[in-house]
Amino acid sequence: MRVFALLLAVAASLVHADERRSGYEFMSRSTQAMQDDDTSNPAMLWVLDGEALWQAGKPSCASCHSNMSGMKGVAARYPAMSSGRLMNLEQRINLCRTEKQHAKPYAYESKELLSLTAYIALQSRGMPIAVKDDATKGKALYEQRQGQLNMSCAQCHDQYAGHRLAGSTIPQAHPTGYPVYRLEWQTLGSLQRRLRNCLVGIRAEPYGYGSPEMVELELYLMSRARGMKMDAPGVRP
Amino acid sequence: MAARALLRVPQRAKRGEVIEIRALISHIMETGFRHSERGASIARDIITDFRCTYNGAEIFRARFYPAIAANPFITFTTIATESGTLRFEWSGDNEFTASESAAISVE
Numbered sequence: 001m002r003v004f005a006l007l008l009a010v011a012a013s014l015v016h017a018d019e020r021r022s023g024y025e026f027m028s029r030s031t032q033a034m035q036d037d038d039t040s041n042p043a044m045l046w047v048l049d050g051e052a053l054w055q056a057g058k059p060s061c062a063s064c065h066s067n068m069s070g071m072k073g074v075a076a077r078y079p080a081m082s083s084g085r086l087m088n089l090e091q092r093i094n095l096c097r098t099e100k101q102h103a104k105p106y107a108y109e110s111k112e113l114l115s116l117t118a119y120i121a122l123q124s125r126g127m128p129i130a131v132k133d134d135a136t137k138g139k140a141l142y143e144q145r146q147g148q149l150n151m152s153c154a155q156c157h158d159q160y161a162g163h164r165l166a167g168s169t170i171p172q173a174h175p176t177g178y179p180v181y182r183l184e185w186q187t188l189g190s191l192q193r194r195l196r197n198c199l200v201g202i203r204a205e206p207y208g209y210g211s212p213e214m215v216e217l218e219l220y221l222m223s224r225a226r227g228m229k230m231d232a233p234g235v236r237p
Numbered sequence: 238m239a240a241r242a243l244l245r246v247p248q249r250a251k252r253g254e255v256i257e258i259r260a261l262i263s264h265i266m267e268t269g270f271r272h273s274e275r276g277a278s279i280a281r282d283i284i285t286d287f288r289c290t291y292n293g294a295e296i297f298r299a300r301f302y303p304a305i306a307a308n309p310f311i312t313f314t315t316i317a318t319e320s321g322t323l324r325f326e327w328s329g330d331n332e333f334t335a336s337e338s339a340a341i342s343v344e
Binding site: 037038039040042044045048049183186187 | 241242243244245259261262263266306307308310
């Protein structure tokens with residue numbers, strides 16, 4: 001009887017165990033190995049550029065943010081409210097670019113913006129995702145059917161996560177590793193680029209880069225992944 | 238921005254030991270077979286040659302072709318013979334050249 005009770009307790013704890021899996025866990029061993037080693041993870045090439053950019057510009061990022069340890073955990077809590085507006089990390093970087101450096105903002109997916117984002121994201125490696133703001137709007141977008149295929153993000157990433165779509169395994173869409181080096185892209189890309197790919201996949205008109213919808217979706221994905229560990233910059237198939 | 242490279246060379250090795258070497262470099266490796274949205278062909282821009290020397294002697298050489306993915310990653314093994322420097326050189330289209338070195342100490 002006691003054994004039976006114990007088994008029940010074990011079963012109950014299994015049900016309550018965290019069933020969230022990062023995209024990393026859905027990858028092949030060889031792709032995981034590529035991400036694990038900083039000398040084989042191509043995203044680290046962008047980190048080197050980010051490190052150089054951090055010291056460049058007038059005044060340089062480094063001159064105000066005296067040491068990089070101040071950027072620890074920052075990527076794990078964006079998108080966040082800043083200057084009265086919900087902003088993702090790229091937009092926050094560009095805010096310093098325009099307001100503090102009085103320079104032109106970097107374009108989305110430009111080498112500069114990706115490099116700085118990757119360098120800052122790396123400082124949060126291993127830290128739990130900790131966004132705070134209300135993600136109700138993003139949740140509604142996530143659950144809304146759209147596109148010619150009339151599908152929602154939730155259908156693939158909640159209902160069919162772990163199943164296969166053509167050659168790929170559908171992950172749970174936890175944005176722990178962004179920006180990522182995607183082998184298919186042969187380059188580093190932002191979370192928004194990834195989301196645009198998913199939207200095009202269901203033949204929906206993708207939201208624009210930096211649009212409020214994109215940032216709300218990012219916030220919702222980060223809030224679903226709250227507590228999961230950051231592993232940016234990652235590698236994806 | 239200049240090309241970036243990442244190397245993995247053991248800092249220390251025993252004489253006669255087989256060591257694994259890895260070299261990753263940033264490069265677009267544009268195949269020359271693609272067309273722009275307006276139909277113009279995009280010129281080939283690839284790395285064509287990779288060379289590694291160990292205290293001046295060539296120990297590995299490779300030719301690259303358009304089918305090699307962007308940011309080429311090379312891994313090979315060699316035998317640790319003496320302390321010194323491994324030098325890596327890449328060259329290619331549009332007078333592309335890059336080089337990096339790493340020191341190894343052999344006991």
